Amino acid sequence: MMDGIDYLLMAIKVVVVVMAFVSLVPVLVWLERRASALMQDRLGPNRTHVFGFKAFGIIQAVADVAKLLLKEDFVPAKADRLLYAIGPFMVLVPAVVVPIAIPFADSIRLGAREFSFQAANVDGGLLFVFAIASLGVYGLILSGWSSNNKFSMLGAMRSSAQMVSYEISMGLAVVGVLMLFGTYQGVSSFELNHLIRAQGETISIFGLFTLPKWGVFVQPLGFLLFLAASYAETNRLPFDMPEDESALVAGYHTEYGGMKFAVFFMSEYVAMVTASCLVVALFFGGWQVPWAPTDVLRANAPLVARILLAGAGVAAVGTGLLFWHLVTNEIYAYGISPAIRRMTDPIKKIGSIGIGLAGLAMLAAAAFAVPTSMSAQAGQIVAAIAQLGAFVMKLGFFLFLYIWVRWTLPRFRYDQVMRLGWKVMLPLALVNILVTGFVGLAF
Amino acid sequence: MDHQTAHKLEPEGDAPRRPVRELTAGEAVYLVEAFKGLGVTFRHFIKNLFNRRELPTVSYPEEKRDYGERFRGRHVLNLREDGTTKCVACMMCATICPARCIEIVAEESPTPAIEKRPKSFVIDGLRCVMCGFCVDACPCDAIYMTGEYDFAEYAREDFLWDLTHLTRRPSLADAPRGYRPRIE
Numbered sequence: 001m002m003d004g005i006d007y008l009l010m011a012i013k014v015v016v017v018v019m020a021f022v023s024l025v026p027v028l029v030w031l032e033r034r035a036s037a038l039m040q041d042r043l044g045p046n047r048t049h050v051f052g053f054k055a056f057g058i059i060q061a062v063a064d065v066a067k068l069l070l071k072e073d074f075v076p077a078k079a080d081r082l083l084y085a086i087g088p089f090m091v092l093v094p095a096v097v098v099p100i101a102i103p104f105a106d107s108i109r110l111g112a113r114e115f116s117f118q119a120a121n122v123d124g125g126l127l128f129v130f131a132i133a134s135l136g137v138y139g140l141i142l143s144g145w146s147s148n149n150k151f152s153m154l155g156a157m158r159s160s161a162q163m164v165s166y167e168i169s170m171g172l173a174v175v176g177v178l179m180l181f182g183t184y185q186g187v188s189s190f191e192l193n194h195l196i197r198a199q200g201e202t203i204s205i206f207g208l209f210t211l212p213k214w215g216v217f218v219q220p221l222g223f224l225l226f227l228a229a230s231y232a233e234t235n236r237l238p239f240d241m242p243e244d245e246s247a248l249v250a251g252y253h254t255e256y257g258g259m260k261f262a263v264f265f266m267s268e269y270v271a272m273v274t275a276s277c278l279v280v281a282l283f284f285g286g287w288q289v290p291w292a293p294t295d296v297l298r299a300n301a302p303l304v305a306r307i308l309l310a311g312a313g314v315a316a317v318g319t320g321l322l323f324w325h326l327v328t329n330e331i332y333a334y335g336i337s338p339a340i341r342r343m344t345d346p347i348k349k350i351g352s353i354g355i356g357l358a359g360l361a362m363l364a365a366a367a368f369a370v371p372t373s374m375s376a377q378a379g380q381i382v383a384a385i386a387q388l389g390a391f392v393m394k395l396g397f398f399l400f401l402y403i404w405v406r407w408t409l410p411r412f413r414y415d416q417v418m419r420l421g422w423k424v425m426l427p428l429a430l431v432n433i434l435v436t437g438f439v440g441l442a443f
Numbered sequence: 444m445d446h447q448t449a450h451k452l453e454p455e456g457d458a459p460r461r462p463v464r465e466l467t468a469g470e471a472v473y474l475v476e477a478f479k480g481l482g483v484t485f486r487h488f489i490k491n492l493f494n495r496r497e498l499p500t501v502s503y504p505e506e507k508r509d510y511g512e513r514f515r516g517r518h519v520l521n522l523r524e525d526g527t528t529k530c531v532a533c534m535m536c537a538t539i540c541p542a543r544c545i546e547i548v549a550e551e552s553p554t555p556a557i558e559k560r561p562k563s564f565v566i567d568g569l570r571c572v573m574c575g576f577c578v579d580a581c582p583c584d585a586i587y588m589t590g591e592y593d594f595a596e597y598a599r600e601d602f603l604w605d606l607t608h609l610t611r612r613p614s615l616a617d618a619p620r621g622y623r624p625r626i627e
């Protein structure tokens with residue numbers, strides 16, 4: 001039964017999760033620009049600063065937002081004004097709704113109340129995610145059609161064809177995972193938490209070593225298919241047919257500018273985070289810490305707390321040293337006057353020393369201050385933090401992979417995209433299901 | 444027109460087409476090559492992350508790259524010892540200019556030994572193609588080009604470089620001397 005506090009908690013969680021996902025966007029934009037620059041032997045944006053603080057170029061994202069906010073809100077002549085205006089939001093809303101169904105850690109019990117690290121525990125889980133994610137295509141079609149431009153229209157048509165084609169392979173790639181993890185401890189469910197719990201076991205490889213029973217190890221083909229399909233679904237390279245600028249100017253958002261364009265931009269990145277979350281949840285054990293399912297983490301809470309603190313301490317000391325190195329050996333301080341640098345350098349130095357000292361304090365706490373036994377409640381919280389950390393690290397890897405792939409692989413031609421979707425990925429997904437079924441029957 | 448007929452329309456007989464190499468089985472799978480590509484970009488990423496100083500990027504305008512000493516930049520009109528312009532308004536440069544960007548109005552020179560001098564000498568910087576023919580054509584060593592390449596203005600009129608601009612603009616003091624036929 002849910003009572004008032006549960007609803008309040010849920011509302012807070014929804015706000016926190018949506019804000020967290022949206023605020024990842026500028027970080028991702030920064031990562032995209034910097035990583036792409038370094039991959040192409042360039043430097044990337046390094047000029048923008050606020051009172052001498054460049055924050056490694058993140059300030060550039062702030063400048064971009066300011067620019068987009070100040071731009072004219074342009075509507076092309078003969079555009080369908082209403083649909084043109086709601087198009088971007090038809091893309092954004094599904095993108096920010098999906099994250100609420102994603103669990104970030106195993107649920108914990110605080111007193112009599114169960115607290116799940118998931119904004120809304122939807123019974124359909126996986127089905128809900130797919131249902132909402134597939135709504136995004138409506139926004140693309142609406143905005144492409146309503147801007148009254150051939151290239152927008154063509155981009156929208158391509159996107160609908162592409163997304164419909166790849167949704168099939170995506171859905172079929174998940175079937176293998178459902179066959180293996182859908183029924184766990186006698187319960188069958190589509191809930192993501194359930195699927196992730198089922199990935200907590202280990203599999204032994206010829207008795208030599210054990211691997212966590214993650215989707216990627218038992219469903220490697222399914223993983224590759226799902227990953228490729230998720231790239232196609234989020235319209236990222238090498239599948240960015242809808243906005244193929246060498247063929248279509250800019251695709252469905254050719255006529256959009258200013259904040260409306262920014263909404264498309266944001267939803268692309270939020271969709272990217274969501275897709276990475278799904279890959280992690282379905283194929284990389286979600287919040288599972290490798291080789292340590294929830295009950296093991298809880299039973300060894302003091303040790304886990306010690307490892308967590310030590311890890312955070314090492315990370316903080318490293319960050320402090322890195323910041324100190326960067327402040328004292330600033331390579332590119334162009335565009336910042338010496339007077340401002342004289343003022344901000346001490347602040348930066350004190351900041352990096354502070355971070356380093358905090359790291360040392362955490363290391364000391366890890367060595368001396370962690371109690372040798374913990375209450376069950378504290379143990380649950382420690383386990384949840386460890387799982388949250390595991391999830392964030394896995395998510396970070398996949399977000400980087402998205403950017404990494406974008407700046408490595410060239411765009412496919414449209415006929416290649418269709419051939420890959422229908423003639424390669426669909427049969428492979430079916431074969432994957434068959435093989436999974438036979439192997440399941442054999443053992 | 445279908446693909447077959449389109450193929451036949453191509454000229455036959457001359458210049459045989461370079462045969463396209465068949466993809467090997469590994470390349471046709473795509474995945475292996477994709478991972479190789481990821482390896483290449485990641486190597487660059489890591490290498491550049493820790494060696495940013497060695498990146499080829501030039502942080503213009505604080506850093507400027509060196510151009511050759513015969514670089515053809517914005518023009519300059521040379522002066523004699525007494526401060527008058529060396530130009531005798533012979534119209535050689537205006538005649539050879541392929542962009543027709545030089546406009547000279549001649550007048551009589553007060554010095555008896557020199558016949559003419561330019562009353563006005565205007566180069567339209569927006570039309571100039573920086574070919575350096577004017578420098579080659581000049582019989583009096585009057586027009587040279589500097590190494591200046593970063594000239595931007597707010598108005599089109601400001602690109603009409605007149606006599607004072609060509610002889611006495613402030614940036615000439617430390618502008619590198621660019622193209623001239625004989626490098627002294």
